[in-house]
Amino acid sequence: MEEAAPGKKERAATKGGARKAEPTVLADLQPDRSPRASSGIPELDRVLGGGFVAGSSVLIGGDPGVGKSTLLLQAAGTMAVQGVGVLYVTAEEAPAQIRLRSDRLDIASKELQVLGEADADAAIAWARKLKPGLVIVDSVQTCRRLEFDSAPGTVTQVREVANLWSDFARETGACVALVGHVTKEGAIAGPRVIEHLVDAVLMFEGDHLGSVRILRALKNRYGATGELGVFEMTGQGLAGISDPSRRFVAQRSEGVTGVAVASVIRGSRPMLIEIQALVTSSLYASPQRNATGVDPRRMAMWIAVLEKRVGLGLAGRDIFLNATGGLKLEDSAADLAAAAAINSSLRDQPLDPETVMIGEIGLTGEVRAVAAMDRRLSEAAHLAFKKAVIPHGYKDDVPKGLKVIPVKTMDEAIEASMGS
Numbered sequence: 001m002e003e004a005a006p007g008k009k010e011r012a013a014t015k016g017g018a019r020k021a022e023p024t025v026l027a028d029l030q031p032d033r034s035p036r037a038s039s040g041i042p043e044l045d046r047v048l049g050g051g052f053v054a055g056s057s058v059l060i061g062g063d064p065g066v067g068k069s070t071l072l073l074q075a076a077g078t079m080a081v082q083g084v085g086v087l088y089v090t091a092e093e094a095p096a097q098i099r100l101r102s103d104r105l106d107i108a109s110k111e112l113q114v115l116g117e118a119d120a121d122a123a124i125a126w127a128r129k130l131k132p133g134l135v136i137v138d139s140v141q142t143c144r145r146l147e148f149d150s151a152p153g154t155v156t157q158v159r160e161v162a163n164l165w166s167d168f169a170r171e172t173g174a175c176v177a178l179v180g181h182v183t184k185e186g187a188i189a190g191p192r193v194i195e196h197l198v199d200a201v202l203m204f205e206g207d208h209l210g211s212v213r214i215l216r217a218l219k220n221r222y223g224a225t226g227e228l229g230v231f232e233m234t235g236q237g238l239a240g241i242s243d244p245s246r247r248f249v250a251q252r253s254e255g256v257t258g259v260a261v262a263s264v265i266r267g268s269r270p271m272l273i274e275i276q277a278l279v280t281s282s283l284y285a286s287p288q289r290n291a292t293g294v295d296p297r298r299m300a301m302w303i304a305v306l307e308k309r310v311g312l313g314l315a316g317r318d319i320f321l322n323a324t325g326g327l328k329l330e331d332s333a334a335d336l337a338a339a340a341a342i343n344s345s346l347r348d349q350p351l352d353p354e355t356v357m358i359g360e361i362g363l364t365g366e367v368r369a370v371a372a373m374d375r376r377l378s379e380a381a382h383l384a385f386k387k388a389v390i391p392h393g394y395k396d397d398v399p400k401g402l403k404v405i406p407v408k409t410m411d412e413a414i415e416a417s418m419g420s
């Protein structure tokens with residue numbers, strides 16, 4: 001067999017690296033513009049950085065049931081229609097199950113072949129013969145290499161299988177998409193062990209109750225990592241949501257307390273999201289502080305500032321916070337909205353539903369400027385918000401129809417949020 005044991009491969013690599021290299025003037029180097037193939041799914045392309053890169057390997061991780069197989073089968077379907085040969089290697093489900101799913105997704109193409117094979121070397125042999133442009137391996141945890149004794153899903157097997165396929169991608173120029181399950185316990189053989197072996201790692205996440213799914217890049221050698229793809233799981237597969245703000249704030253019921261809207265930047269696009277807070281008196285000696293989609297340390301800071309600088313009585317209260325849509329809040333510009341939501345719930349007074357809150361909170365209770373204010377405001381105007389509470393000092397243009405209320409301190413921000 002050609003397939004080398006890891007030791008031999010490493011030696012080969014060092015030998016290659018020992019070839020005499022010479023320095024080149026940076027400007028004279030040819031930029032790496034590896035060809036990309038659109039997946040045919042704009043939200044997936046966005047996260048990939050423009051499509052699948054020839055010769056690259058991508059790991060798609062996520063909880064079981066989130067929709068990894070569905071997403072990749074849809075991409076396979078559209079790419080096959082465009083004439084790209086696709087090989088779908090399934091070791092988890094029977095090919096007949098893939099067929100069932102494809103009926104639901106309305107996929108039928110002669111360019112799409114399905115192989116039910118758990119032996120990775122046997123699957124590679126088929127891939128060499130068929131020369132597909134895209135290979136899907138579903139999943140790395142259920143495939144194995146027979147030359148290694150361990151069971152599928154163990155660290156050794158997962159790593160060897162991923163290694164084999166990423167080498168295949170590099171050698172042949174095919175794109176390989178590997179599916180990897182993540183377990184709640186962060187299972188030992190989870191995709192983490194292979195992150196460094198692949199060119200990109202995409203995570204597919206969703207709140208299990210809702211139908212929104214978020215795809216984001218944890219690592220991407222060929223693109224930015226901040227980009228988000230937003231989907232909705234429907235009866236006919238995943239539908240891209242190209243206007244996520246509308247989706248995230250659409251379900252807002254008016255007059256409800258503890259709800260505020262933030263304008264955050266994810267990758268290249270601004271998004272409005274709703275932050276919900278519920279503040280109740282606690283039955284426990286140490287009150288509960290429970291956050292979904294929100295960093296608990298950030299939440300502790302908002303609470304501390306609200307207590308100390310604004311004088312809210314939050315001690316002895318349970319506080320629950322939730323960023324809607326299964327989105328993770330990683331933008332400090334959402335501070336103001338979160339604090340306003342907490343305040344609104346505590347006082348049981350609704351916020352003005354047409355106001356968006358944008359700004360970072362400092363420990364002294366000051367409201368600090370955030371980047372890309374113009375794009376955040378445009379998004380708010382786009383969704384017909386009327387007012388934006390923002391850090392004072394913003395000098396640039398304000399979109400038509402939007403009134404900005406500049407604030408310096410948390411006190412002022414809280415007052416402005418109540419619409420007074």
Ligand code: TYD
Pocket residue numbers: 062063064065066067068069070071101104105233234235236237238
């Ligand atoms: P799946 O792609 O099998 O998830 P994964 O590969 O990540 O384990 O999708 C699983 C869920 O998606 C399953 O509960 C059924 C649902 N689903 C839909 O709601 N609509 C569809 O069109 C499809 C194909 C699946």
Ligand code: MG
Pocket residue numbers: 068069070092138
């Ligand atoms: Mg699956």
